[in-house]
Amino acid sequence: MxxxxxxxxxxxxxxxxxxxxxxxxxxxxxxxxxxxxxxxxxxxxxxxxxxxxxxxxxxxxxxxxxxxxxxxxxxxxxxxxxxxxxxxxxxxxxxxxxxxxxxxxxxxxxxxxxxxxxxxxxxxxxxxxxxxxxxxxxxxxxxxxxxxxxxxxxxxxxxxxxxxxxxxxxxxxxxxxxxxxxxxxxxxxxxxxxxxxxxxPHPSLVGGSNDETMPHVAGADGTQALRVFLPGPARYEKGVVRLLEAVQMLATQELSSPLDILLQWRTAFKLPDGSTIGPDDVAGYGSDQIRFHVFREALSSAEYLAELNSADLIVLPYLREAYFARISGVAVEAMMLGKPMVYTSDTWVAALAESFRVGIASGGSSEELRDALLDATVHIEKLTANSKGRAEEVKQYFSAEKFASVLLADRGEKSDG
Structure with a gap:
Protein backbone atom coordinates (compact mmCIF):
# COMPACT_ATOMS: atom_id res chain seq x y z
CA MET A 1 0.00 0.00 0.00
CA PRO A 201 -4.94 17.39 19.88
CA HIS A 202 -1.96 19.73 20.01
CA PRO A 203 1.17 18.17 18.44
CA SER A 204 4.38 18.46 20.43
CA LEU A 205 7.98 17.30 20.09
CA VAL A 206 8.55 17.89 23.80
CA GLY A 207 8.45 15.10 26.35
CA GLY A 208 10.53 12.43 24.66
CA SER A 209 12.96 10.20 26.48
CA ASN A 210 15.81 12.63 25.80
CA ASP A 211 14.00 15.60 27.34
CA GLU A 212 15.26 15.22 30.88
CA THR A 213 14.45 17.90 33.43
CA MET A 214 17.50 19.87 34.53
CA PRO A 215 18.17 20.76 38.17
CA HIS A 216 17.90 24.42 39.06
CA VAL A 217 21.11 26.40 39.33
CA ALA A 218 22.74 28.16 42.25
CA GLY A 219 22.33 31.89 42.64
CA ALA A 220 25.24 34.33 42.86
CA ASP A 221 25.32 34.05 46.65
CA GLY A 222 25.47 30.26 46.58
CA THR A 223 21.80 29.66 47.35
CA GLN A 224 19.67 27.87 44.82
CA ALA A 225 17.42 30.23 42.91
CA LEU A 226 14.09 28.95 41.65
CA ARG A 227 13.85 29.50 37.91
CA VAL A 228 10.39 30.83 37.05
CA PHE A 229 9.67 30.90 33.30
CA LEU A 230 6.89 32.61 31.35
CA PRO A 231 7.40 30.94 27.94
CA GLY A 232 6.51 32.56 24.65
CA PRO A 233 6.85 36.13 23.38
CA ALA A 234 5.78 38.65 26.03
CA ARG A 235 2.42 40.23 25.26
CA TYR A 236 -0.16 42.05 27.34
CA GLU A 237 -2.79 39.32 26.98
CA LYS A 238 -0.28 36.74 28.20
CA GLY A 239 -0.21 38.52 31.54
CA VAL A 240 3.40 39.68 31.59
CA VAL A 241 2.42 43.01 33.19
CA ARG A 242 0.39 41.19 35.82
CA LEU A 243 3.46 39.05 36.52
CA LEU A 244 5.71 42.09 36.90
CA GLU A 245 3.28 43.66 39.35
CA ALA A 246 2.99 40.43 41.33
CA VAL A 247 6.76 40.03 41.46
CA GLN A 248 7.15 43.61 42.64
CA MET A 249 4.79 42.87 45.54
CA LEU A 250 6.77 39.70 46.33
CA ALA A 251 9.84 41.84 46.92
CA THR A 252 8.43 42.79 50.33
CA GLN A 253 7.95 39.12 51.31
CA GLU A 254 10.45 36.80 52.94
CA LEU A 255 11.00 34.18 50.23
CA SER A 256 12.16 30.63 50.91
CA SER A 257 14.40 30.84 47.83
CA PRO A 258 15.54 33.68 45.57
CA LEU A 259 13.78 33.80 42.20
CA ASP A 260 15.16 34.05 38.69
CA ILE A 261 12.33 35.24 36.42
CA LEU A 262 12.84 34.32 32.76
CA LEU A 263 11.00 36.26 30.04
CA GLN A 264 11.04 36.20 26.23
CA TRP A 265 10.61 39.87 25.37
CA ARG A 266 11.89 41.48 22.18
CA THR A 267 9.84 44.63 21.62
CA ALA A 268 7.74 47.08 23.61
CA PHE A 269 3.95 47.13 23.35
CA LYS A 270 1.18 49.51 24.31
CA LEU A 271 -0.97 49.07 27.39
CA PRO A 272 -4.73 49.73 27.43
CA ASP A 273 -4.11 53.19 28.92
CA GLY A 274 -1.90 54.13 25.95
CA SER A 275 1.42 53.93 27.79
CA THR A 276 4.22 51.68 26.58
CA ILE A 277 6.15 48.96 28.36
CA GLY A 278 9.09 46.94 27.09
CA PRO A 279 12.06 44.80 28.07
CA ASP A 280 14.05 47.84 29.23
CA ASP A 281 11.47 48.42 31.98
CA VAL A 282 11.79 44.98 33.56
CA ALA A 283 14.80 45.68 35.80
CA GLY A 284 12.80 48.18 37.86
CA TYR A 285 10.56 45.38 39.14
CA GLY A 286 13.39 43.29 40.60
CA SER A 287 14.95 43.23 44.06
CA ASP A 288 17.77 41.57 45.99
CA GLN A 289 15.70 38.38 46.11
CA ILE A 290 14.31 38.53 42.58
CA ARG A 291 16.32 38.80 39.38
CA PHE A 292 15.12 38.98 35.79
CA HIS A 293 16.66 37.40 32.73
CA VAL A 294 15.18 38.68 29.47
CA PHE A 295 15.72 36.90 26.15
CA ARG A 296 15.70 39.71 23.60
CA GLU A 297 16.15 37.49 20.55
CA ALA A 298 14.03 34.59 19.35
CA LEU A 299 15.08 31.30 20.91
CA SER A 300 15.88 28.37 18.66
CA SER A 301 13.97 25.14 19.24
CA ALA A 302 16.91 23.70 21.17
CA GLU A 303 17.38 26.87 23.25
CA TYR A 304 13.68 27.04 24.10
CA LEU A 305 13.61 23.40 25.16
CA ALA A 306 16.73 23.90 27.29
CA GLU A 307 15.11 26.80 29.14
CA LEU A 308 11.87 24.88 29.58
CA ASN A 309 13.83 21.91 30.92
CA SER A 310 15.80 23.99 33.39
CA ALA A 311 12.78 25.88 34.75
CA ASP A 312 11.49 24.95 38.20
CA LEU A 313 8.12 26.64 37.77
CA ILE A 314 6.12 27.69 34.71
CA VAL A 315 3.90 30.71 35.20
CA LEU A 316 1.04 31.37 32.75
CA PRO A 317 -0.83 34.43 34.06
CA TYR A 318 -2.95 34.75 30.92
CA LEU A 319 -5.80 37.22 30.82
CA ARG A 320 -9.04 35.27 31.00
CA GLU A 321 -10.74 37.42 28.36
CA ALA A 322 -8.06 36.39 25.84
CA TYR A 323 -7.44 32.79 26.90
CA PHE A 324 -10.80 31.56 28.13
CA ALA A 325 -11.15 29.34 25.03
CA ARG A 326 -7.66 29.50 23.46
CA ILE A 327 -5.18 26.71 24.02
CA SER A 328 -1.60 27.18 25.14
CA GLY A 329 1.00 25.00 23.48
CA VAL A 330 3.57 25.90 26.12
CA ALA A 331 1.22 24.62 28.83
CA VAL A 332 1.02 21.29 27.03
CA GLU A 333 4.80 21.14 26.71
CA ALA A 334 5.36 22.05 30.36
CA MET A 335 2.95 19.37 31.53
CA MET A 336 4.54 16.76 29.27
CA LEU A 337 7.85 17.54 30.98
CA GLY A 338 6.30 17.30 34.43
CA LYS A 339 6.77 20.99 35.23
CA PRO A 340 4.61 22.54 37.96
CA MET A 341 2.58 25.54 36.80
CA VAL A 342 0.80 28.59 38.13
CA TYR A 343 -2.05 29.54 35.79
CA THR A 344 -5.12 31.75 35.62
CA SER A 345 -8.31 30.05 36.76
CA ASP A 346 -11.26 29.45 34.41
CA THR A 347 -9.18 29.35 31.23
CA TRP A 348 -8.43 26.54 28.80
CA VAL A 349 -5.10 26.04 30.58
CA ALA A 350 -6.90 25.71 33.91
CA ALA A 351 -9.33 23.14 32.51
CA LEU A 352 -6.42 21.09 31.16
CA ALA A 353 -4.32 21.34 34.33
CA GLU A 354 -7.27 20.51 36.55
CA SER A 355 -8.13 17.45 34.45
CA PHE A 356 -4.70 16.07 35.36
CA ARG A 357 -4.81 17.56 38.88
CA VAL A 358 -1.59 19.56 38.61
CA GLY A 359 -0.47 23.11 39.34
CA ILE A 360 -1.92 26.04 41.26
CA ALA A 361 -4.73 28.25 39.99
CA SER A 362 -4.57 32.01 40.43
CA GLY A 363 -7.35 34.55 40.22
CA GLY A 364 -7.32 37.39 37.74
CA SER A 365 -5.50 40.02 39.81
CA SER A 366 -1.85 40.79 40.50
CA GLU A 367 -2.45 40.23 44.22
CA GLU A 368 -3.88 36.76 43.63
CA LEU A 369 -0.98 35.91 41.34
CA ARG A 370 1.46 37.05 44.04
CA ASP A 371 -0.22 34.73 46.54
CA ALA A 372 -0.17 31.80 44.10
CA LEU A 373 3.52 32.33 43.35
CA LEU A 374 4.32 32.50 47.05
CA ASP A 375 2.37 29.29 47.64
CA ALA A 376 4.19 27.60 44.75
CA THR A 377 7.65 28.56 46.01
CA VAL A 378 6.88 27.19 49.48
CA HIS A 379 5.53 23.88 48.12
CA ILE A 380 7.72 23.54 45.02
CA GLU A 381 8.99 20.04 45.85
CA LYS A 382 5.50 18.64 46.37
CA LEU A 383 4.19 20.36 43.23
CA THR A 384 7.11 19.05 41.19
CA ALA A 385 6.66 15.48 42.38
CA ASN A 386 2.95 15.61 41.54
CA SER A 387 3.55 17.08 38.07
CA LYS A 388 6.22 14.51 37.27
CA GLY A 389 3.87 11.76 38.38
CA ARG A 390 1.23 12.95 35.89
CA ALA A 391 3.57 13.61 32.96
CA GLU A 392 3.16 10.18 31.36
CA GLU A 393 -0.63 10.58 31.24
CA VAL A 394 -0.21 13.96 29.55
CA LYS A 395 2.22 12.48 27.01
CA GLN A 396 -0.30 9.79 26.12
CA TYR A 397 -3.10 12.32 25.74
CA PHE A 398 -1.02 14.49 23.39
CA SER A 399 0.86 11.66 21.70
CA ALA A 400 1.90 11.78 18.06
CA GLU A 401 -0.21 8.69 17.44
CA LYS A 402 -3.35 10.34 18.77
CA PHE A 403 -2.73 13.53 16.79
CA ALA A 404 -2.12 11.60 13.58
CA SER A 405 -5.15 9.35 14.07
CA VAL A 406 -7.47 12.35 14.42
CA LEU A 407 -5.94 14.32 11.56
CA LEU A 408 -5.94 11.35 9.18
CA ALA A 409 -9.39 10.04 10.10
CA ASP A 410 -11.39 9.26 6.94
CA ARG A 411 -8.04 9.40 5.22
CA GLY A 412 -9.37 10.09 1.75
CA GLU A 413 -6.98 7.79 -0.13
CA LYS A 414 -7.58 7.51 -3.83
CA SER A 415 -8.07 3.93 -4.89
CA ASP A 416 -5.12 2.46 -6.80
CA GLY A 417 -7.60 0.62 -8.92
Whole structure:
Protein backbone atom coordinates (compact mmCIF):
# COMPACT_ATOMS: atom_id res chain seq x y z
CA MET A 1 0.00 0.00 0.00
CA UNK A 2 1.39 3.41 -0.94
CA UNK A 3 2.06 6.07 1.72
CA UNK A 4 -0.64 8.57 2.56
CA UNK A 5 0.26 11.83 0.82
CA UNK A 6 -0.42 14.98 2.82
CA UNK A 7 0.18 18.65 2.01
CA UNK A 8 0.56 21.26 4.78
CA UNK A 9 -0.45 24.76 3.66
CA UNK A 10 0.97 27.58 5.82
CA UNK A 11 1.22 30.94 4.06
CA UNK A 12 2.85 32.67 7.08
CA UNK A 13 5.69 30.17 7.43
CA UNK A 14 8.96 31.95 6.69
CA UNK A 15 11.02 32.17 9.90
CA UNK A 16 11.03 30.93 13.49
CA UNK A 17 8.80 33.72 14.80
CA UNK A 18 5.26 33.05 16.01
CA UNK A 19 3.78 29.57 16.36
CA UNK A 20 3.99 28.60 12.68
CA UNK A 21 7.46 27.06 12.66
CA UNK A 22 7.13 24.93 15.80
CA UNK A 23 3.56 23.84 15.09
CA UNK A 24 4.32 22.66 11.57
CA UNK A 25 7.60 21.10 12.64
CA UNK A 26 5.74 19.09 15.29
CA UNK A 27 2.91 18.25 12.88
CA UNK A 28 5.27 16.84 10.28
CA UNK A 29 7.21 14.82 12.86
CA UNK A 30 4.00 13.41 14.38
CA UNK A 31 2.67 12.34 10.99
CA UNK A 32 5.93 10.81 9.84
CA UNK A 33 6.26 8.88 13.09
CA UNK A 34 3.32 6.76 11.92
CA UNK A 35 5.62 5.39 9.22
CA UNK A 36 3.35 5.58 6.19
CA UNK A 37 2.78 9.30 5.58
CA UNK A 38 4.58 11.44 3.01
CA UNK A 39 4.42 15.13 3.97
CA UNK A 40 4.96 18.13 1.70
CA UNK A 41 4.78 21.69 3.00
CA UNK A 42 4.16 25.08 1.40
CA UNK A 43 5.19 28.34 3.06
CA UNK A 44 5.72 31.99 2.22
CA UNK A 45 7.91 32.79 -0.77
CA UNK A 46 10.34 34.73 1.48
CA UNK A 47 10.95 31.71 3.72
CA UNK A 48 14.40 31.69 5.31
CA UNK A 49 16.72 29.09 3.81
CA UNK A 50 17.43 27.31 7.09
CA UNK A 51 13.70 27.04 7.83
CA UNK A 52 13.00 25.66 4.36
CA UNK A 53 15.87 23.20 4.76
CA UNK A 54 14.91 21.96 8.23
CA UNK A 55 11.23 21.49 7.38
CA UNK A 56 11.85 20.50 3.75
CA UNK A 57 9.26 23.15 2.92
CA UNK A 58 8.70 24.90 -0.39
CA UNK A 59 8.51 28.72 -0.61
CA UNK A 60 5.32 29.52 -2.49
CA UNK A 61 2.76 32.04 -1.21
CA UNK A 62 3.15 35.68 -2.18
CA UNK A 63 0.93 37.15 0.56
CA UNK A 64 0.12 36.41 4.19
CA UNK A 65 -2.71 37.99 6.12
CA UNK A 66 -0.43 38.22 9.19
CA UNK A 67 1.58 40.99 7.54
CA UNK A 68 -1.40 43.20 8.50
CA UNK A 69 -1.72 44.33 4.87
CA UNK A 70 -5.52 44.37 5.18
CA UNK A 71 -5.64 46.16 8.53
CA UNK A 72 -7.08 49.39 7.14
CA UNK A 73 -8.84 52.13 9.15
CA UNK A 74 -11.88 52.13 6.85
CA UNK A 75 -14.28 49.21 7.35
CA UNK A 76 -15.06 48.97 3.63
CA UNK A 77 -11.38 48.53 2.78
CA UNK A 78 -11.00 45.88 5.48
CA UNK A 79 -13.95 43.93 4.06
CA UNK A 80 -12.52 44.28 0.56
CA UNK A 81 -9.24 42.87 1.90
CA UNK A 82 -11.05 39.74 3.11
CA UNK A 83 -12.29 39.04 -0.41
CA UNK A 84 -8.96 39.98 -1.95
CA UNK A 85 -6.98 37.58 0.20
CA UNK A 86 -9.42 34.72 -0.38
CA UNK A 87 -8.83 35.18 -4.10
CA UNK A 88 -5.05 35.33 -3.63
CA UNK A 89 -5.10 32.11 -1.62
CA UNK A 90 -7.22 30.38 -4.26
CA UNK A 91 -4.95 31.57 -7.08
CA UNK A 92 -1.65 30.60 -5.41
CA UNK A 93 -2.73 27.21 -4.09
CA UNK A 94 -4.56 26.36 -7.30
CA UNK A 95 -1.38 27.01 -9.28
CA UNK A 96 0.49 24.51 -7.11
CA UNK A 97 -2.21 21.82 -7.07
CA UNK A 98 -2.52 21.83 -10.86
CA UNK A 99 1.07 20.64 -11.29
CA UNK A 100 1.44 18.51 -8.13
CA UNK A 101 0.73 14.82 -7.68
CA UNK A 102 -2.52 13.80 -6.00
CA UNK A 103 -2.73 14.39 -2.24
CA UNK A 104 -4.92 12.30 0.02
CA UNK A 105 -5.15 15.18 2.50
CA UNK A 106 -4.56 18.92 2.30
CA UNK A 107 -4.15 20.32 5.82
CA UNK A 108 -4.39 24.06 6.53
CA UNK A 109 -3.29 24.61 10.15
CA UNK A 110 -4.09 28.33 10.41
CA UNK A 111 -7.42 29.38 8.91
CA UNK A 112 -9.18 32.71 9.42
CA UNK A 113 -11.99 34.56 7.66
CA UNK A 114 -9.57 35.67 4.93
CA UNK A 115 -9.20 32.01 3.85
CA UNK A 116 -12.58 30.30 4.14
CA UNK A 117 -14.09 31.34 0.80
CA UNK A 118 -10.84 30.53 -0.99
CA UNK A 119 -10.74 27.04 0.52
CA UNK A 120 -14.41 26.53 -0.33
CA UNK A 121 -13.67 27.27 -3.98
CA UNK A 122 -10.60 25.01 -3.93
CA UNK A 123 -12.57 22.14 -2.39
CA UNK A 124 -15.35 22.56 -4.92
CA UNK A 125 -12.93 22.47 -7.84
CA UNK A 126 -10.27 19.98 -6.78
CA UNK A 127 -11.79 17.42 -4.38
CA UNK A 128 -11.44 13.97 -5.94
CA UNK A 129 -9.23 15.40 -8.69
CA UNK A 130 -6.18 16.85 -6.94
CA UNK A 131 -6.85 15.81 -3.33
CA UNK A 132 -9.11 13.54 -1.31
CA UNK A 133 -10.00 15.62 1.73
CA UNK A 134 -9.40 19.15 2.96
CA UNK A 135 -8.84 19.64 6.71
CA UNK A 136 -9.17 23.22 7.97
CA UNK A 137 -7.95 24.10 11.47
CA UNK A 138 -9.76 27.18 12.82
CA UNK A 139 -8.67 28.48 16.22
CA UNK A 140 -9.49 32.17 16.34
CA UNK A 141 -12.01 33.54 18.79
CA UNK A 142 -15.09 34.75 16.93
CA UNK A 143 -16.44 35.87 20.29
CA UNK A 144 -15.19 38.31 22.88
CA UNK A 145 -14.92 37.16 26.50
CA UNK A 146 -15.03 39.30 29.61
CA UNK A 147 -13.00 38.64 32.75
CA UNK A 148 -15.70 36.20 33.91
CA UNK A 149 -15.66 34.20 30.67
CA UNK A 150 -19.02 35.46 29.39
CA UNK A 151 -19.24 35.36 25.60
CA UNK A 152 -20.36 38.06 23.15
CA UNK A 153 -19.91 37.52 19.42
CA UNK A 154 -17.93 40.06 17.41
CA UNK A 155 -19.52 42.19 14.71
CA UNK A 156 -17.83 40.00 12.06
CA UNK A 157 -19.52 36.85 13.41
CA UNK A 158 -22.20 36.97 10.70
CA UNK A 159 -19.51 36.72 8.02
CA UNK A 160 -17.85 33.81 9.83
CA UNK A 161 -21.20 32.04 10.11
CA UNK A 162 -21.93 32.46 6.40
CA UNK A 163 -18.45 31.31 5.37
CA UNK A 164 -18.50 28.25 7.65
CA UNK A 165 -22.04 27.13 6.89
CA UNK A 166 -21.29 27.07 3.15
CA UNK A 167 -19.19 23.96 3.84
CA UNK A 168 -22.20 21.98 5.15
CA UNK A 169 -22.66 19.73 2.06
CA UNK A 170 -18.90 19.04 1.98
CA UNK A 171 -18.90 18.22 5.68
CA UNK A 172 -21.69 15.74 5.11
CA UNK A 173 -19.86 13.88 2.33
CA UNK A 174 -16.50 14.02 4.18
CA UNK A 175 -14.58 15.94 1.54
CA UNK A 176 -13.98 18.77 4.04
CA UNK A 177 -13.41 18.52 7.78
CA UNK A 178 -13.47 21.50 10.14
CA UNK A 179 -11.29 21.08 13.22
CA UNK A 180 -10.19 23.22 16.13
CA UNK A 181 -7.88 22.58 19.08
CA UNK A 182 -10.09 23.41 22.05
CA UNK A 183 -13.42 22.07 23.28
CA UNK A 184 -14.27 25.61 24.36
CA UNK A 185 -13.67 26.91 20.83
CA UNK A 186 -15.76 24.04 19.49
CA UNK A 187 -18.56 25.17 21.82
CA UNK A 188 -18.19 28.74 20.57
CA UNK A 189 -18.33 27.76 16.89
CA UNK A 190 -21.26 25.41 17.45
CA UNK A 191 -23.27 28.12 19.19
CA UNK A 192 -22.69 30.43 16.22
CA UNK A 193 -23.11 28.00 13.32
CA UNK A 194 -24.79 24.85 14.61
CA UNK A 195 -21.77 22.88 13.32
CA UNK A 196 -19.67 20.90 15.78
CA UNK A 197 -15.96 21.10 14.95
CA UNK A 198 -13.73 18.12 15.67
CA UNK A 199 -11.04 18.76 18.30
CA UNK A 200 -7.51 18.05 17.12
CA PRO A 201 -4.94 17.39 19.88
CA HIS A 202 -1.96 19.73 20.01
CA PRO A 203 1.17 18.17 18.44
CA SER A 204 4.38 18.46 20.43
CA LEU A 205 7.98 17.30 20.09
CA VAL A 206 8.55 17.89 23.80
CA GLY A 207 8.45 15.10 26.35
CA GLY A 208 10.53 12.43 24.66
CA SER A 209 12.96 10.20 26.48
CA ASN A 210 15.81 12.63 25.80
CA ASP A 211 14.00 15.60 27.34
CA GLU A 212 15.26 15.22 30.88
CA THR A 213 14.45 17.90 33.43
CA MET A 214 17.50 19.87 34.53
CA PRO A 215 18.17 20.76 38.17
CA HIS A 216 17.90 24.42 39.06
CA VAL A 217 21.11 26.40 39.33
CA ALA A 218 22.74 28.16 42.25
CA GLY A 219 22.33 31.89 42.64
CA ALA A 220 25.24 34.33 42.86
CA ASP A 221 25.32 34.05 46.65
CA GLY A 222 25.47 30.26 46.58
CA THR A 223 21.80 29.66 47.35
CA GLN A 224 19.67 27.87 44.82
CA ALA A 225 17.42 30.23 42.91
CA LEU A 226 14.09 28.95 41.65
CA ARG A 227 13.85 29.50 37.91
CA VAL A 228 10.39 30.83 37.05
CA PHE A 229 9.67 30.90 33.30
CA LEU A 230 6.89 32.61 31.35
CA PRO A 231 7.40 30.94 27.94
CA GLY A 232 6.51 32.56 24.65
CA PRO A 233 6.85 36.13 23.38
CA ALA A 234 5.78 38.65 26.03
CA ARG A 235 2.42 40.23 25.26
CA TYR A 236 -0.16 42.05 27.34
CA GLU A 237 -2.79 39.32 26.98
CA LYS A 238 -0.28 36.74 28.20
CA GLY A 239 -0.21 38.52 31.54
CA VAL A 240 3.40 39.68 31.59
CA VAL A 241 2.42 43.01 33.19
CA ARG A 242 0.39 41.19 35.82
CA LEU A 243 3.46 39.05 36.52
CA LEU A 244 5.71 42.09 36.90
CA GLU A 245 3.28 43.66 39.35
CA ALA A 246 2.99 40.43 41.33
CA VAL A 247 6.76 40.03 41.46
CA GLN A 248 7.15 43.61 42.64
CA MET A 249 4.79 42.87 45.54
CA LEU A 250 6.77 39.70 46.33
CA ALA A 251 9.84 41.84 46.92
CA THR A 252 8.43 42.79 50.33
CA GLN A 253 7.95 39.12 51.31
CA GLU A 254 10.45 36.80 52.94
CA LEU A 255 11.00 34.18 50.23
CA SER A 256 12.16 30.63 50.91
CA SER A 257 14.40 30.84 47.83
CA PRO A 258 15.54 33.68 45.57
CA LEU A 259 13.78 33.80 42.20
CA ASP A 260 15.16 34.05 38.69
CA ILE A 261 12.33 35.24 36.42
CA LEU A 262 12.84 34.32 32.76
CA LEU A 263 11.00 36.26 30.04
CA GLN A 264 11.04 36.20 26.23
CA TRP A 265 10.61 39.87 25.37
CA ARG A 266 11.89 41.48 22.18
CA THR A 267 9.84 44.63 21.62
CA ALA A 268 7.74 47.08 23.61
CA PHE A 269 3.95 47.13 23.35
CA LYS A 270 1.18 49.51 24.31
CA LEU A 271 -0.97 49.07 27.39
CA PRO A 272 -4.73 49.73 27.43
CA ASP A 273 -4.11 53.19 28.92
CA GLY A 274 -1.90 54.13 25.95
CA SER A 275 1.42 53.93 27.79
CA THR A 276 4.22 51.68 26.58
CA ILE A 277 6.15 48.96 28.36
CA GLY A 278 9.09 46.94 27.09
CA PRO A 279 12.06 44.80 28.07
CA ASP A 280 14.05 47.84 29.23
CA ASP A 281 11.47 48.42 31.98
CA VAL A 282 11.79 44.98 33.56
CA ALA A 283 14.80 45.68 35.80
CA GLY A 284 12.80 48.18 37.86
CA TYR A 285 10.56 45.38 39.14
CA GLY A 286 13.39 43.29 40.60
CA SER A 287 14.95 43.23 44.06
CA ASP A 288 17.77 41.57 45.99
CA GLN A 289 15.70 38.38 46.11
CA ILE A 290 14.31 38.53 42.58
CA ARG A 291 16.32 38.80 39.38
CA PHE A 292 15.12 38.98 35.79
CA HIS A 293 16.66 37.40 32.73
CA VAL A 294 15.18 38.68 29.47
CA PHE A 295 15.72 36.90 26.15
CA ARG A 296 15.70 39.71 23.60
CA GLU A 297 16.15 37.49 20.55
CA ALA A 298 14.03 34.59 19.35
CA LEU A 299 15.08 31.30 20.91
CA SER A 300 15.88 28.37 18.66
CA SER A 301 13.97 25.14 19.24
CA ALA A 302 16.91 23.70 21.17
CA GLU A 303 17.38 26.87 23.25
CA TYR A 304 13.68 27.04 24.10
CA LEU A 305 13.61 23.40 25.16
CA ALA A 306 16.73 23.90 27.29
CA GLU A 307 15.11 26.80 29.14
CA LEU A 308 11.87 24.88 29.58
CA ASN A 309 13.83 21.91 30.92
CA SER A 310 15.80 23.99 33.39
CA ALA A 311 12.78 25.88 34.75
CA ASP A 312 11.49 24.95 38.20
CA LEU A 313 8.12 26.64 37.77
CA ILE A 314 6.12 27.69 34.71
CA VAL A 315 3.90 30.71 35.20
CA LEU A 316 1.04 31.37 32.75
CA PRO A 317 -0.83 34.43 34.06
CA TYR A 318 -2.95 34.75 30.92
CA LEU A 319 -5.80 37.22 30.82
CA ARG A 320 -9.04 35.27 31.00
CA GLU A 321 -10.74 37.42 28.36
CA ALA A 322 -8.06 36.39 25.84
CA TYR A 323 -7.44 32.79 26.90
CA PHE A 324 -10.80 31.56 28.13
CA ALA A 325 -11.15 29.34 25.03
CA ARG A 326 -7.66 29.50 23.46
CA ILE A 327 -5.18 26.71 24.02
CA SER A 328 -1.60 27.18 25.14
CA GLY A 329 1.00 25.00 23.48
CA VAL A 330 3.57 25.90 26.12
CA ALA A 331 1.22 24.62 28.83
CA VAL A 332 1.02 21.29 27.03
CA GLU A 333 4.80 21.14 26.71
CA ALA A 334 5.36 22.05 30.36
CA MET A 335 2.95 19.37 31.53
CA MET A 336 4.54 16.76 29.27
CA LEU A 337 7.85 17.54 30.98
CA GLY A 338 6.30 17.30 34.43
CA LYS A 339 6.77 20.99 35.23
CA PRO A 340 4.61 22.54 37.96
CA MET A 341 2.58 25.54 36.80
CA VAL A 342 0.80 28.59 38.13
CA TYR A 343 -2.05 29.54 35.79
CA THR A 344 -5.12 31.75 35.62
CA SER A 345 -8.31 30.05 36.76
CA ASP A 346 -11.26 29.45 34.41
CA THR A 347 -9.18 29.35 31.23
CA TRP A 348 -8.43 26.54 28.80
CA VAL A 349 -5.10 26.04 30.58
CA ALA A 350 -6.90 25.71 33.91
CA ALA A 351 -9.33 23.14 32.51
CA LEU A 352 -6.42 21.09 31.16
CA ALA A 353 -4.32 21.34 34.33
CA GLU A 354 -7.27 20.51 36.55
CA SER A 355 -8.13 17.45 34.45
CA PHE A 356 -4.70 16.07 35.36
CA ARG A 357 -4.81 17.56 38.88
CA VAL A 358 -1.59 19.56 38.61
CA GLY A 359 -0.47 23.11 39.34
CA ILE A 360 -1.92 26.04 41.26
CA ALA A 361 -4.73 28.25 39.99
CA SER A 362 -4.57 32.01 40.43
CA GLY A 363 -7.35 34.55 40.22
CA GLY A 364 -7.32 37.39 37.74
CA SER A 365 -5.50 40.02 39.81
CA SER A 366 -1.85 40.79 40.50
CA GLU A 367 -2.45 40.23 44.22
CA GLU A 368 -3.88 36.76 43.63
CA LEU A 369 -0.98 35.91 41.34
CA ARG A 370 1.46 37.05 44.04
CA ASP A 371 -0.22 34.73 46.54
CA ALA A 372 -0.17 31.80 44.10
CA LEU A 373 3.52 32.33 43.35
CA LEU A 374 4.32 32.50 47.05
CA ASP A 375 2.37 29.29 47.64
CA ALA A 376 4.19 27.60 44.75
CA THR A 377 7.65 28.56 46.01
CA VAL A 378 6.88 27.19 49.48
CA HIS A 379 5.53 23.88 48.12
CA ILE A 380 7.72 23.54 45.02
CA GLU A 381 8.99 20.04 45.85
CA LYS A 382 5.50 18.64 46.37
CA LEU A 383 4.19 20.36 43.23
CA THR A 384 7.11 19.05 41.19
CA ALA A 385 6.66 15.48 42.38
CA ASN A 386 2.95 15.61 41.54
CA SER A 387 3.55 17.08 38.07
CA LYS A 388 6.22 14.51 37.27
CA GLY A 389 3.87 11.76 38.38
CA ARG A 390 1.23 12.95 35.89
CA ALA A 391 3.57 13.61 32.96
CA GLU A 392 3.16 10.18 31.36
CA GLU A 393 -0.63 10.58 31.24
CA VAL A 394 -0.21 13.96 29.55
CA LYS A 395 2.22 12.48 27.01
CA GLN A 396 -0.30 9.79 26.12
CA TYR A 397 -3.10 12.32 25.74
CA PHE A 398 -1.02 14.49 23.39
CA SER A 399 0.86 11.66 21.70
CA ALA A 400 1.90 11.78 18.06
CA GLU A 401 -0.21 8.69 17.44
CA LYS A 402 -3.35 10.34 18.77
CA PHE A 403 -2.73 13.53 16.79
CA ALA A 404 -2.12 11.60 13.58
CA SER A 405 -5.15 9.35 14.07
CA VAL A 406 -7.47 12.35 14.42
CA LEU A 407 -5.94 14.32 11.56
CA LEU A 408 -5.94 11.35 9.18
CA ALA A 409 -9.39 10.04 10.10
CA ASP A 410 -11.39 9.26 6.94
CA ARG A 411 -8.04 9.40 5.22
CA GLY A 412 -9.37 10.09 1.75
CA GLU A 413 -6.98 7.79 -0.13
CA LYS A 414 -7.58 7.51 -3.83
CA SER A 415 -8.07 3.93 -4.89
CA ASP A 416 -5.12 2.46 -6.80
CA GLY A 417 -7.60 0.62 -8.92
Missing amino acids: RPHRLLIVEEALRDREGHWFEYNRATKAALQSTGDVHVDMLGHQTMELDVASELEAMPHFQFTVWDQIYNQPQALRRYFGIGQHNYRLYRDLSAYLKQADYYDTVFAPTVVLHHLAGYHALAKRYTGKRFGQLVLLVRNNIALYDSEGSRTFRSTAKFWKWAICRFSPMLEDGSVRLVTDSERLADEYEELTGIRFEVL
